[in-house]
Amino acid sequence: MADETSSSRADVRRGTPPQRVDPDDDAVVRLSAAPSDGGPTATGRVVLEVGRERIPVEMTVPAGPVAVEEVLPILHGLSSLFATRATARAEADGREISCRAGCGACCRQLVPVAPAEARALARLVEAMPEPRRERVRRRFDEALDILEPLGLMERLDQNRDGRQAIARDYFAAGVACPFLEDEACSIHANRPLSCREYLVTSPPDLCAALSPGIERVVLEARPSLALLNADLRDGWLPLVLSLVQDAQAPPSPRDRAAADILKDVISGL
Template identity: 40%
Template structure:
């Protein structure tokens, strides 16, 4: 269905053990990839909701609550495409709020650089994540232990839910934390624009934004979604 420059279609997908049928709306004209991030957010939300349903069906419950931000000290891997949207979001904030965020990002960046974690330096994702969590750097968007950009939070943040006791999430080794088995659809956003694009830590968002952005390629909304689904399903 096409309506004033936007097209809506129902995506039917098998994601791991989950069956998803979800309507998404995207621009019909060529746009930068960041313009389809809201559709990707909706898709990830649908996958997470299906995974939650399975957990509840088994008689378990989700422990995550507003005001519990222990997981917001973890390394949050963000794709270039999501980063571009978040930079626009920060730029559109009132000056006072932007200043507060800039100070938080600068503090986080300093800690990450001091610890030598700004680059992979040959580490695996797991090694980097463990070293990062040990720093206890709060996400710059975390306020009073809640996410201040909840509706715009990265895809990977949406996918992290646990059924274990909330206090375990703050433990240094994350021992006994039981995450909900949510298929990691978010990883399909990496390399969406360019195969060589890697993820970066959310706390380095503004540092990354200071670099000159490469020319943003434009595709129609349905083309971007096709690319995303192809990356997600490996077809």
């Protein structure tokens, strides 16, 4: 990713929804995955062609080889960008987004995550202070205690492509996301890509029962799927297996430039 100086005015940081500045044709969406230790970074720009619109996106990433999870803040920002645009279109059509804090109706669904997301979630749990860390770990264990007797974990291992039938059985088990607290996401700024991209305009009761008639908002692109396609060395896995996968899998390799990883993901949008 080549260095580039920009006069952009839009600013997107970790966990902050992207903002666009108009009518300036040179308005840039700025995303950062800069290392927290202040290490060297590289900055480059891509132009996303969405319909008839061209959206310049400036990205700051760690210089040198990185693991996939180190560029997740960039993908979080892209997901938020497309979700924000989709929300604006829905509201312009007179449809109100039902999703809001305090509604955890969808937080008992099977949440597919890429291996990099699972590793990032495990690191997030590890960094939590006690006693919160122990409480979250206990919720992960309780979820697996419910799912294992049902054979769902074995079915996932044997048939990772047949997600729909397994997802319905998973939902029927009533397992809440381990990060759900008071019916709200306790890791909202770091939530998985698929959660960021799940927006509905139908009543929450339909999500709570996984009933027909759920009206999902269509995004112009879904970085979650692009990442899954680019990070399938180990296959997708449900969020509840994140801690197990992290404990059993080898350490994440830091063997690729951030620009190369992002190129693979963005080309799949």
